[in-house]
Amino acid sequence: MTYFADKQSLVADIFSRYPDSPQGRRSALMPLLREVQDAEGFVNGTRLDEIAALCGTTATEVRSVMSFYSTYHTLPTGKYHLQVCSTVMCSLAGSDELWDHLVETLDVQPGEVSPDGRFSVQKVECLGSCGTAPMMQINDDGYYENVTPSKCARILESLHADLQPLPDNPVPVTVNAEGRQVLASGEAIGASITGLGQLPPITPGGEA
Amino acid sequence: MTAAFPATAPTPPKPITSGKDPRFAPTLYAHVGQPESWTLGYYRRHGGYEALERAFGMGADAVIDEVKQSGLRGRGGAGFATGLKWSFMPLNDGKPHYIICNADESEPGSFKDRYLLSEDPHQLIEGMLIAGYAMRASVGYIYIRGEYVHAAERLQVAIDEARAAGLLGKNVLNSGIDFQLHLHRGAGAYICGEETALMNSLEGLRANPRLKPPFPAAAGLYGLPTTINNVETFCAATQILKFGAEWHAGMGTEKSKGMKLFQVSGPVARPGVYELPLGTTFRELIYDWAGGPLEEMKAIIPGGSSCPLMRWDDKTLDTPMDYESIAAGGSMLGTGGVTVIPRADCIVNATWNMVRFYGHESCGKCTPCREGISSWMTRMYEKLVRGHGQPGDVQLILDMSENIGGRSFCALADACLGPVLSSIELFREEYDSLAQLQTPTYPPRNRWKDV
Amino acid sequence: MKVHVDGVELELPAGTSAIDAVFEAGGDVPYFCAHKYLSPVGACRMCLVETGSPRKEKDGSFVLDDATGQPKIFWFPKPMASCTMQATEGMHIKSARSSEVVAKAQAGMMEFTLLNHPLDCPTCDKGGACELQDRAFEYGYGASRFGFDRRHADKHYPLSDFIILDQERCIHCKRCVRYFEEVPGQEVLDFIERGGHTFIDTEEGGLPTGFQGNIADICPVGALLDNVARFRGRNWEYDHTPTTCTLCSVGCSITVDARNGRLERIVARENREVNEAWICDAGRFGHAFASERRLTVPLVRVDGELQEASWDVAIAAIRAGMTRHNATDLALYLNADSTLEEGVALEALADAVGSPHVDHWPRYEVSLDAMPNGAATLSDVATADAVVVIGADLGEEAPILELRILEMLRGGLLPPEYAHGTAIADLRLVERPARKPEKLAVIGKETRLWQHAGIRASSNGHNALERLSRPDTAELQAALKLLTDSEKVIIILGADVLNGASGSFAAQLSELATRTGAKVLAIPAGANSKGLAALNLVPREGGLPFARVADAPAAFISRLDPGVRARGLTIVHDSHLTATARLADVVLPAVTNYEKRGTTVNLEGRLLELEQAALSAGEAADLIRTLTAVSEALGVRAPVRGLKSAQALAEQKLGLRLGELPERGVIHAFRSSHVAPTEQTHVPHLWTERMQPSIQTLIPANLQPLPMLGAAPVGGDD
Numbered sequence A: 001m002t003y004f005a006d007k008q009s010l011v012a013d014i015f016s017r018y019p020d021s022p023q024g025r026r027s028a029l030m031p032l033l034r035e036v037q038d039a040e041g042f043v044n045g046t047r048l049d050e051i052a053a054l055c056g057t058t059a060t061e062v063r064s065v066m067s068f069y070s071t072y073h074t075l076p077t078g079k080y081h082l083q084v085c086s087t088v089m090c091s092l093a094g095s096d097e098l099w100d101h102l103v104e105t106l107d108v109q110p111g112e113v114s115p116d117g118r119f120s121v122q123k124v125e126c127l128g129s130c131g132t133a134p135m136m137q138i139n140d141d142g143y144y145e146n147v148t149p150s151k152c153a154r155i156l157e158s159l160h161a162d163l164q165p166l167p168d169n170p171v172p173v174t175v176n177a178e179g180r181q182v183l184a185s186g187e188a189i190g191a192s193i194t195g196l197g198q199l200p201p202i203t204p205g206g207e208a
Numbered sequence B: 001m002t003a004a005f006p007a008t009a010p011t012p013p014k015p016i017t018s019g020k021d022p023r024f025a026p027t028l029y030a031h032v033g034q035p036e037s038w039t040l041g042y043y044r045r046h047g048g049y050e051a052l053e054r055a056f057g058m059g060a061d062a063v064i065d066e067v068k069q070s071g072l073r074g075r076g077g078a079g080f081a082t083g084l085k086w087s088f089m090p091l092n093d094g095k096p097h098y099i100i101c102n103a104d105e106s107e108p109g110s111f112k113d114r115y116l117l118s119e120d121p122h123q124l125i126e127g128m129l130i131a132g133y134a135m136r137a138s139v140g141y142i143y144i145r146g147e148y149v150h151a152a153e154r155l156q157v158a159i160d161e162a163r164a165a166g167l168l169g170k171n172v173l174n175s176g177i178d179f180q181l182h183l184h185r186g187a188g189a190y191i192c193g194e195e196t197a198l199m200n201s202l203e204g205l206r207a208n209p210r211l212k213p214p215f216p217a218a219a220g221l222y223g224l225p226t227t228i229n230n231v232e233t234f235c236a237a238t239q240i241l242k243f244g245a246e247w248h249a250g251m252g253t254e255k256s257k258g259m260k261l262f263q264v265s266g267p268v269a270r271p272g273v274y275e276l277p278l279g280t281t282f283r284e285l286i287y288d289w290a291g292g293p294l295e296e297m298k299a300i301i302p303g304g305s306s307c308p309l310m311r312w313d314d315k316t317l318d319t320p321m322d323y324e325s326i327a328a329g330g331s332m333l334g335t336g337g338v339t340v341i342p343r344a345d346c347i348v349n350a351t352w353n354m355v356r357f358y359g360h361e362s363c364g365k366c367t368p369c370r371e372g373i374s375s376w377m378t379r380m381y382e383k384l385v386r387g388h389g390q391p392g393d394v395q396l397i398l399d400m401s402e403n404i405g406g407r408s409f410c411a412l413a414d415a416c417l418g419p420v421l422s423s424i425e426l427f428r429e430e431y432d433s434l435a436q437l438q439t440p441t442y443p444p445r446n447r448w449k450d451v
Numbered sequence C: 001m002k003v004h005v006d007g008v009e010l011e012l013p014a015g016t017s018a019i020d021a022v023f024e025a026g027g028d029v030p031y032f033c034a035h036k037y038l039s040p041v042g043a044c045r046m047c048l049v050e051t052g053s054p055r056k057e058k059d060g061s062f063v064l065d066d067a068t069g070q071p072k073i074f075w076f077p078k079p080m081a082s083c084t085m086q087a088t089e090g091m092h093i094k095s096a097r098s099s100e101v102v103a104k105a106q107a108g109m110m111e112f113t114l115l116n117h118p119l120d121c122p123t124c125d126k127g128g129a130c131e132l133q134d135r136a137f138e139y140g141y142g143a144s145r146f147g148f149d150r151r152h153a154d155k156h157y158p159l160s161d162f163i164i165l166d167q168e169r170c171i172h173c174k175r176c177v178r179y180f181e182e183v184p185g186q187e188v189l190d191f192i193e194r195g196g197h198t199f200i201d202t203e204e205g206g207l208p209t210g211f212q213g214n215i216a217d218i219c220p221v222g223a224l225l226d227n228v229a230r231f232r233g234r235n236w237e238y239d240h241t242p243t244t245c246t247l248c249s250v251g252c253s254i255t256v257d258a259r260n261g262r263l264e265r266i267v268a269r270e271n272r273e274v275n276e277a278w279i280c281d282a283g284r285f286g287h288a289f290a291s292e293r294r295l296t297v298p299l300v301r302v303d304g305e306l307q308e309a310s311w312d313v314a315i316a317a318i319r320a321g322m323t324r325h326n327a328t329d330l331a332l333y334l335n336a337d338s339t340l341e342e343g344v345a346l347e348a349l350a351d352a353v354g355s356p357h358v359d360h361w362p363r364y365e366v367s368l369d370a371m372p373n374g375a376a377t378l379s380d381v382a383t384a385d386a387v388v389v390i391g392a393d394l395g396e397e398a399p400i401l402e403l404r405i406l407e408m409l410r411g412g413l414l415p416p417e418y419a420h421g422t423a424i425a426d427l428r429l430v431e432r433p434a435r436k437p438e439k440l441a442v443i444g445k446e447t448r449l450w451q452h453a454g455i456r457a458s459s460n461g462h463n464a465l466e467r468l469s470r471p472d473t474a475e476l477q478a479a480l481k482l483l484t485d486s487e488k489v490i491i492i493l494g495a496d497v498l499n500g501a502s503g504s505f506a507a508q509l510s511e512l513a514t515r516t517g518a519k520v521l522a523i524p525a526g527a528n529s530k531g532l533a534a535l536n537l538v539p540r541e542g543g544l545p546f547a548r549v550a551d552a553p554a555a556f557i558s559r560l561d562p563g564v565r566a567r568g569l570t571i572v573h574d575s576h577l578t579a580t581a582r583l584a585d586v587v588l589p590a591v592t593n594y595e596k597r598g599t600t601v602n603l604e605g606r607l608l609e610l611e612q613a614a615l616s617a618g619e620a621a622d623l624i625r626t627l628t629a630v631s632e633a634l635g636v637r638a639p640v641r642g643l644k645s646a647q648a649l650a651e652q653k654l655g656l657r658l659g660e661l662p663e664r665g666v667i668h669a670f671r672s673s674h675v676a677p678t679e680q681t682h683v684p685h686l687w688t689e690r691m692q693p694s695i696q697t698l699i700p701a702n703l704q705p706l707p708m709l710g711a712a713p714v715g716g717d718d
């Protein structure tokens, strides 16, 4: 069974983003890998061949590229693949302890899936959420931030009940509705974008 | 060249170098956090795409001049003059040109682009339209790190909306200009932030950096002229076209002009992203905006983990955050990702984490990085931290660093040496304690707590 | 341009890399990832040098040094990789010879390179010829401060039957990956993972046969090894004989490595003008026959059985057998891979005895030497603007020609040459080069080259040329247009069109060449057909071609295996007991071309020398010596009595000087004066059964099957 056989419009859409040339075809490699992984959870050897054929290259190249990145999997992960940021800012906020806690309570090591098939864990590098450390990502679904011990307990409880909480998207930004930035003291200070003198439009004509 | 907006202000007012200056207004993040800020409707209601119309009215060369005059420098880390970079693109060479937005944001300590992408995607799209127009590029790619799923979804919706509204595609806003914009998702590799590795990744190849020359402006994506800029750089271009080069140049210091997104992480009262003029001090950022440290600190990473550590002291805190002042202080502005490191945390352990990061992210192409950092340096740190240190170890790390520094193929290996060399220089006693007595000055502590 | 290396000024051509500048100045820089025929990538970082350049003021004048008044040299703050740096006018370069910084940087890099490298030298086949071993000795610290456990990985990982990989030894120079991608254009090998975990692997279930063996030559360490030669000997134990491959008409330069009289390994030898640094897998691995089941003594049929005999007894047997024949009845046939000297000797004997039945095989019936625009060389092919290949299966007929065509498709950049040899780093070569398939048209059957061609037309037989002259399909029209519109074009012809081609074909080809300005390269049927065709080695008035050997009254057959005998006395001269030898009355042992001295002529008309490797072949003899014995039996004085006299005769007949040719050979304009019908078609077939490495050599000793299972079928030339 090929994966893309009945998804011609999706494939065409992916190819349409890149030049119509051998180099352009090759650019579809990562998007195609992503499609397979999103649908199947991992990318097996047959899929490598299929993607290679689509991109005009070999399975060797597809594997080479795929293995370069940390988010592609060649083996199935758990239903909830917990990716814990282990880089320095999260580490300073306790991610090492969070990791140990997960490995211990879920009884799963990296590369394994818990016996109930529910959990797998992976240490990942800074996910760009250092202001809300420690944090983790679940599957490809989104970020769970400020994962304190009690929040961690709540998340795990929900996952055990197969009720995945929605990811967080806290925006740690302190510009108020008027467009003024708020100091730590709570005082809004400075000006607002609405008060800036926006320049008048220039009518085209002189220069094209 | 009819720059309709004359650059002749009467007496130049004193430049703005504090976020508390009553004249300073956040623009890049003005709408971040507001409901629906990511929609085209919201964006248009707040003056969206008017900068683009101005740009079309000025003409492509005038746009580049405007950006040059604004003094904008790249916000991706290296701080290269943006207008100058744009002017490197060949004119009328008959070849397709590309522009790429570097949204790989993977430098530990950096998280500013993420919210621009998810909360105000049209600001970026507009900036790329302006840049594409200026550099005669009719195709743009946004290379977004694979883990930014939420931001990628928002961005894709925004691109689709813009396309439906005639802002992308053929004949944008009836200007006769074509501009296509595509999203390309990465898959987890820090090196993809390096511009030539990014192009390889976008071409479906292993993300090893490429040889320079040729530089991207001569032969970049698919071998064609290409310019890569950071998310914040493109967004700043939107604001410059909206409020003028003079407005932008009115902020910051002599050589570091404009506003910058600073990110604060570590144990402070209010970590987050703050938009401040360049030249604002660390002290203002950390105390006035971020609410001050929650415990005693000993070091500051000023701009993402690649930047050498600075000692937490009055001198550092009073250093203005601009490219030159931080360089004079022995470090770099980088991405503006400021992290504070508590006194009670072992600096060798923290540095080990960073070295491990670079070792893990090494692309493996060149020997000093693959072997020196990935294989050796990480283990030297592990050895020290795990209590197996020996007297010559620190000296050996320094000598290895000398054999790595400036000898690698790309800047990743040098980036790793930023924390290594600075932490040894500033906190040698912590290293010596581990090397000679096998005991950390600051033993491990539980940092995972409910607040 | 003037460049200063370690304080010495020298004049260099523009475009020279810094590494070549140092070598040209007589200096040395260690390097691992750079390779003469591959793109420079700057990965190993061993080739560090210090460089500095003068700078110009806005007005174009040099910034001067206040102290000396000379242009001030602005040195880079850090050492730079010299393989990826272009030398520029006025540049100063310091190698380890004059810079402490460089010496330290290189020693440090060597320490990193050796970090994870196992201490295998005593058991490594590369030992003694290992770039890492040599350079570590010259440039290393002598000791590692690493102190941790090395990376462990698969040490015996077969990538194919021919190539075995030791992943621990790999130093990640990427030469092998670049080779496959850049040279044969195959994406079959690449790095997996990244950082310190990076290793080499394939996902193709094995490497494709064709050109894979070259990676064993270019791997700077013992990570990629010739599996056929595995554990057969240490490099210093081998006798290295530089010679020429005669399995096809390309004539690649090779080195034959022999030990204890056995041919153990063949490696490529650089010849810029022929094979650059590459050979094909047949030429490299297909040498089993040279050391296996060799015929070492003459055999004579006694009471219906072949029995071992001395040369004297064999000569007597021939003499006795010839009493039933006239000397003019003895047909003389030789293999077209025989040397020019051997050909001269046979022609002279045929003249002396007056036999009309003379032939060499394989050959075609047509002479295409007199084409209007001159003969095409391999360098012409590589630098052509367009190539049209008609009726050729290059994989079987001339593999390296295929690589030279692919070189043309990626821009045809021949690396420059210096006094120290071919440029070590040619900065014009780039990774993943852009290819121009539209420059190649292939007309004929589907072959490996097909996938690289922008224009492909199926066609059969020799009417392909006629169809090309009057194109009846869009593809043929495109091919003709390519020929007409391009500046420097080459038409390559193979067996499918040359079989049965006649004078009218030549006329038609000549007309097409005139019309399009194309040069013609017809691939000769045999390795030395081009040279032998210049001699009178075809059937004379009333003579029988080789195809009719069964009708010959008597025959002497040298290293050919028609599978039949002549009507009367049949003498076979061969290195193995072939099917024909089994039918013969007298069998004379022959040496292979690896054991000969002499000259061969390749498809360009290039004279190339064969040297004699030290293989045990008992009493086997080359054709010249064998013909001397046959002459004796026939009672005539041998007109040629050795190599020197053959060369003297060749000089007289062909106006050529043989012996002591330059290493890359010399091109001679051959005119094949003698053509005659062949009465059979030539089916090119490069890999013959006897070339296959036997099972024993591929399986480690501890896993060897029982001896009787390992025995391959005996004999058989094809």
Ligand SMILES: Cc1cc2nc3c(=O)[nH]c(=O)nc-3n(C[C@H](O)[C@H](O)[C@H](O)COP(=O)(O)O)c2cc1C
Pocket (backbone or CB within 6 Å): B073, B074, B075, B076, B077, B078, B079, B080, B102, B103, B104, B105, B106, B107, B190, B191, B192, B193, B194, B195, B196, B228, B229, B230, B231, B233, B234, B410, B411, B412, B415
């Ligand atoms: C190892 C490495 C990682 C980098 N990562 C990023 C990144 O994540 N985002 C970014 O914008 N620039 C990154 N850069 C810098 C880019 O190479 C490039 O300079 C930048 O995108 C140019 O944009 P700018 O001129 O707008 O700053 C990185 C550079 C290096 C050497």
Ligand code: SF4
Pocket (backbone or CB within 6 Å): B191, B208, B209, B361, B362, B363, B364, B365, B366, B367, B369, B370, B408, B409, B410, B411, B412, B413, B414
């Ligand atoms: S320094 Fe070398 S190995 Fe490290 S990321 Fe750059 S090119 Fe790759």
Ligand code: SF4
Pocket (backbone or CB within 6 Å): C169, C170, C171, C172, C173, C174, C175, C176, C177, C200, C218, C219, C220, C221, C223, C224
């Ligand atoms: S296997 Fe050999 S040629 Fe290939 S990368 Fe490793 S060391 Fe280089």
Ligand code: SF4
Pocket (backbone or CB within 6 Å): C245, C246, C247, C248, C249, C250, C251, C252, C275, C279, C280, C281, C282, C283, C284, C398, C399, C400, C401
């Ligand atoms: S191409 Fe021909 S001459 Fe060269 S190695 Fe192969 S068989 Fe021998």
Ligand code: FES
Pocket (backbone or CB within 6 Å): A085, A086, A087, A088, A089, A090, A091, A125, A126, A127, A128, A129, A130, A133, A135, B108, B109, B110
């Ligand atoms: S360090 Fe964990 S998100 Fe940045």
Ligand code: FES
Pocket (backbone or CB within 6 Å): C030, C031, C032, C033, C034, C041, C042, C043, C044, C045, C046, C047, C048, C081, C082, C083, C084
């Ligand atoms: S970097 Fe490898 S030879 Fe120059």
